[in-house]
Structure formats: C-alpha cells, structure tokens
Amino acid sequence: MVHDLASTESPAIVIERMRLSDERNRAKAVDHDQDMLQYWQHAADSGDQNAQLALGQLHYFGARGVQRDLQRAREYYQAAADAGVPAAMSNLGQMYAQGIGIDKNNETALKYYRLAAAKVCTLPCNVHCAVLISCVCGVVCTQGDPSAHNGLGFMYMNGRGVTQDYKTALRHFKIAAEHGNADSMYNLGVLYFGMLLTTLHLQSYCSLS
Numbered sequence: 764m765v766h767d768l769a770s771t772e773s774p775a776i777v778i779e780r781m782r783l784s785d786e787r788n789r790a791k792a793v794d795h796d797q798d799m800l801q802y803w804q805h806a807a808d809s810g811d812q813n814a815q816l817a818l819g820q821l822h823y824f825g826a827r828g829v830q831r832d833l834q835r836a837r838e839y840y841q842a843a844a845d846a847g848v849p850a851a852m853s854n855l856g857q858m859y860a861q862g863i864g865i866d867k868n869n870e871t872a873l874k875y876y877r878l879a880a881a882k883v884c885t886l887p888c889n890v891h892c893a894v895l896i897s898c899v900c901g902v903v904c905t906q907g908d909p910s911a912h913n914g915l916g917f918m919y920m921n922g923r924g925v926t927q928d929y930k931t932a933l934r935h936f937k938i939a940a941e942h943g944n945a946d947s948m949y950n951l952g953v954l955y956f957g958m959l960l961t962t963l964h965l966q967s968y969c970s971l972s
Contacts, residue, residue, distance in 0.1 A: 870924055913939040937951070
C-alpha cells in the first residue's frame with residue numbers, strides 16, 4: 764500500500780519544509796554572489812578592465828549584495844575608461860551630464876560621450892548582462908557605444924554644453940536606436956513630437972500673417 768505523504772502531513776509541516784527550502788536557495792544565491800564579487804574584485808585589482816566595469820555597475824546600481832556607492836562606481840568606471848572601455852566612458856558621461864554622485868559638468872560629459880561614441884565595443888556580451896548593463900545580446904556596436912550616442916543626442920537636443928542642434932541629435936539617436944538602445948527610441952519620439960509641434964506652430968503663424 765502506497766501512502767501519499769502530502770495528504771498525511773499537516774499543512775504547517777509542509778509550509779515549514781517549503782520555507783526551509785526557500786532559505787537554502789537564498790543562501791546558495793548569496794554564496795554565489797559572494798564568490799562572484801571576490802572574483803571580480805581580484806580581477807579588477809589586477810587591472811582587468813572587464814572586472815572594473817562590472818564592479819562599477821554593481822556599485823552604481825547597488826546590486827548582487829553590493830551597497831550603492833556612487834563614488835566607488837565612478838572610480839571603477841574611471842579605471843575602465845582609462846583602459847579604453849567605451850561602456851565605462853559612456854557611464855562616466857552620464858554621471859557628469861546628470862550630476863549623479865558628482866558635480867554636473869557638461870564639458871566633461873561631452874568629452875566622455877564623444878570618446879565612447881568613437882570606439883567599437885569589444886567586451887564580451889556576458890560581461891554586460893551579468894551586471895545589469897543595458898545591452899542587446901549578439902549586437903556588435905560598430906558605430907560606437909549606443910548609450911554614448913543617446914547621451915550625445917540628449918546633449919544636442921537640449922543644448923547642453925553645445926549649440927542646440929536637432930539634426931545632430933536625430934543622427935545620434937538613430938544610431939543608438941539601430942543598436943537596440945531603448946532610451947534613444949523614447950528620445951526619438953520626443954524629438955519627432957517636438958519637431959512636429961514646431962512645424963504646426965509655424966504653419967499656424969504663417970496662415971495668420
């Protein structure tokens with residue numbers, strides 16, 4: 764005779780077993796994150812630019828058990844940017860453009876955006892995905908870092924540190940959008956809508972004159 768254990772055990776015991784199982788799984792996840800952090804830290808200290816970028820992301824977002832620390836994020840981004848990593852340059856550009864954890868500086872933001880937009884990303888995609896960097900798996904960014912192009916589009920659209928230029932903004936947004944950058948797709952919509960409103964306003968003005 765076969766007994767159905769689930770039917771004979773009390774609900775409290777079943778719930779407790781489920782709770783213990785969840786706790787074991789969470790403990791395993793924590794151990795995995797700690798192992799990963801130790802690996803990235805050792806590699807970064809040895810000058811590995813991939814690890815420097817990864818740790819920059821982890822400290823920027825406060826992910827995988829790492830407390831958010833914008834100063835340390837900037838330090839790791841800076842190290843990776845100095846080694847020529849376009850994603851790190853782009854992230855520094857954003858921090859300076861938005862004043863995230865540092866004084867806002869349009870000139871410095873443009874500097875890093877332009878450097879990143881001029882470089883081809885050569886990092887393996889799993890480095891990006893492992894630490895929450897926005898990227899499109901399998902897409903080779905042959906026209907520079909997409910986020911940097913989006914940043915440049917934003918700067919030109921709003922005249923931040925440069926003369927406002929919708930045509931140049933449009934070009935950068937399109938490059939970023941073609942490589943799957945979601946922010947640039949949104950900004951393209953904003954830009955097109957603004958240009959449409961301007962056209963309608965001019966048409967209305969001309970009809971009255």
